[in-house]
Amino acid sequence: MLARGTTRDHSAMAHSPSLPPEVVTRLLAHPAPEVRQAVARRTDLTPAQLAALADDPDLGVRVLLALRQPAPPPRVLLRSYLEYSGAGRAALPHKPGFPTEGLAVYAADPHPPLRLLAAFDPDAGPELLARLSRDGHPDVRVAAARSAGLPPERLVELTADDGERVAATAAANPEFPVAAMRGHYALG
Incomplete structure (x- = not known):
């Protein structure tokens, strides 16, 4: 499925709770940030997938990871707080794992x-x-x-x-x- 389909298709696919973990991992490397942002919204990511998204070059991916995940990597919490100024920023220092x-x-x-x-x-x-x-x-x-x-x-x-x-x-x-x-x- 990844060989075909549009960015929109891949974004929609990333939301599916029945998506196999290996496909989720492949979506982590998608060139379109909106696909990786959709993956960052998932609550079933493995530690390796979380770590990969924590280093994503797109600020939106990192911020979504920090805001939406129950236990995002601490480095993404602080980095998102320092680089992002939009909605939800004030909640980041109160999330478990925020490096203090x-x-x-x-x-x-x-x-x-x-x-x-x-x-x-x-x-x-x-x-x-x-x-x-x-x-x-x-x-x-x-x-x-x-x-x-x-x-x-x-x-x-x-x-x-x-x-x-x-x-x-x-x-x-x-x-x-x-x-x-x-x-x-x-x-x-």
Whole structure:
């Protein structure tokens, strides 16, 4: 079937759940990115097929892989986040396997979507997280407010942030000092 048919045919074929794995593997090498994008949407890919798509030259293939797969290769998650700016990007750092070590290097980046990555670094200290929690961009403050390493007193301060998402995220942080919430709101 691959020797004949149009790109559209091959794209449609890639969606078939009954397609044999060896045909899926052949479609990975198809010259048309839309065919490889259709393959990237499949949820039954083998680890070898996932690895092949993670190195695909087409950004769309890599992004679909990162967004649609339950366990995409970690390198494709970070690479897609760094290279893609469209819908779904914000969800990538929250996917299992997103590589977080070393992300503190983005703390001074002029672009907020990159700067917020620093809050995901497990080695980001309380000082860096406190600085990020005072960032001028609400998305960066939200990322800092989610972090378990943000000092409790700063979490309390963030509940008064002008950004509703920032305040709610700080209050929802498992490290939020409940006693402070009770005292602040006279909850008894």
